Amino acid sequence: MFKIIYKRVLNPMVTWMDIEAPLVARKAKAGQFIILRVNESGERIPFTIAKCDAEKGSVTIIFQKVGGTTKLLDTLEEGDFILDFVGPLGRASEVEGFSRVAVVGGGVGCAIAYPEARALRDAGAHVDMIAGFRNTDILMLEEEMASVSDRLFVMTDDGSNGNKGFVTVKLKELLDAGEKYDLVVAIGPLPMMRAVSDLTKEYGIKTIVSMNPIMIDGTGMCGGCRLTVGGEVKFACVDGPEFDAHLIDWDEAMKRLPQYRQEEKNCRLMNQ
């Protein structure tokens, strides 16, 4: 059993949770993830490790309520327990050897982008962060993102914070103004990552994205998380979750995501 030691509501859809898991906290690196199961009848679902504190033995996850399990998880409070918690899974991000990096986050993807920005900055890179949200109501983690980047640009789709436009608008603006990035990291919904990938391909900038296909075991056992990368089949849970954006078969990845949409609709909790 794993205890929830801290919970904070970031916006109506997104929650921050610190979970006591000392062994995972000791080992985890930026870019890796955990899989948890709330209770005996629960499904196994993956979340990126947003932060860890080896001293306190805690692991932070930041999750968006999208369906049955994330809603169930959100009903738990500080002091409650999660039945299973396994990690750290996947490969750590490569953060060494970059000088100027743009880290682009979209929505809840900012939760994953921000530790990545921190790791890159700790490794010596200049980090610009571009964070995109639908509107100011769901803006979150501004302070955290500002603290791990040299410059932070927050964009809203509807312009409600005064910066109207998708993250790609800002990124293009920076590139056209002569910014020379040796790496772009994009984390967020698939269409956003794909748009960033298409843009940076034109500019010939190496781009890394964090993929989140459906997973079960997270150890390479089921093949459910497979993607085509550079013409080869890769398992996101062991070969990823981060991949070279320019090698991903985006059409296939976008099609595979709603795999269980129909079945999830039939799920008891979803109908509440």
Add this chain to the structure above:
Amino acid sequence: MAINKQNEKTPMPEQDPIVRAANFDEVSTGYTTEMAINEATRCLDCKHRPCVGGCPVNIEIPDFIKCIIQGDFEGSYQVIKQTNSLPAVCGRVCPQESQCEIKCVRGIKGEPVAIGRLERFVADYHMKNVEDTVKRAKLNGHRVAVVGSGPAGLTCAGDLAKMGYEVTIFEAFHTAGGVLMYGIPEFRLPKDVVQKEISSLRDLGVKIETNMVIGKILSIEELFEDGFEAVFVGSGAGLPNFMGIPGEGLLGVMSANEFLTRINLMKAYLDEYDTPIRRAHSVAVVGGGNVAMDAARCAKRLGSESVYVVYRRGESEMPARLEEVHHAKQEGIEFLFLTAPVEIHGDAEGNVNSIECVKMELGEPDASGRRRPVEIKDSNHLLDVDMVIAAIGNSPNPLIRMSTPGLEANRRGCLIVNEDTLMTTRDGVFAGGDAVTGAATVILAMGAGKQAAMEIDKYIQEQ
């Protein structure tokens, strides 16, 4: 008692095929006492005991059968238990027709003695009627780590605990049992049976730590640093192979591992569990082994109208247990032999809508001694299906190998061990089961776990 001349095995009571194809309850309900005694009296108590040699763990088969005739079922259980720590499992899932029963003298003129069924009867009798009193061995002060809780790991851990070792099993999943829990379905091997075996290990003092992916949370090196003096790797062969044909990225194409894990481990077939499962109208399962049979029969139970097993060789080459093939046919699974898939087609949304296959014929024998299937030209045809399950084999997972310096594997990813000692290329690290042999059988994995326990004991005593 006089020898029973009956040429056939005493039939096993089973659920009606139509009824059982819609539930996950066990197919065979097991012998009654009368049936068991009737079957036991078919045994000739042969002096040269050929059957014993056919069993990979050399159970004293005529002895346990003799006890059944005498009505001493617990005594019979004790005979089996001397060499087999999971009789309730083996009685149900061993490929008896190619192991113990193939050697049985009664098989020359009729059917062999139903050794597996009798073993199951005795094990079930024990479970139902005898309270195990476990005597924990006196601890000898040495610690051993076991990676993986499949039959290899469980057997190794149990034997070491009985010798006085302090044993900890590390399991990646949230539940112990390996393939016995996530692969083989409830209707063939009830999960209660497996959990009972596992709880008796706990009674022996074995610690089981779940949610621990070795190679990630702890490396093998760190296990040694933590004070474990030897490590047994029984991590199985969990990496699914795909066919490598166009269309495998379509929705509705999955590995048997994914399909079976959702069903068996995550219990997706029960309403009160949250894990979703795809329920297809029509399913093609590619492969001809036990895994293919299990996937096909699960699909049927989830309500699929047509379920095809697509296998590129002929019926007699199928590696699945005979009984499973027989049961699958009864349940309405359709077998397409000498048929191989070449492409999977989908609709505009990316959902599978058919699988394209070719007909095969058998040519020259290949390395495995089986005749190699060769494609018949222009025999392409479509099969309308909305789900395709790949059950064409598994390879060992590379996680541990990649995270352990000095641990070597062969071309197929199987860990290399010294055959006599089961020690890997890394000192103090032993391995056995599917991780070494590639996908094999429960009883072979247990045999390896047993041998490894002895070798680990020797290794530690010599240090």
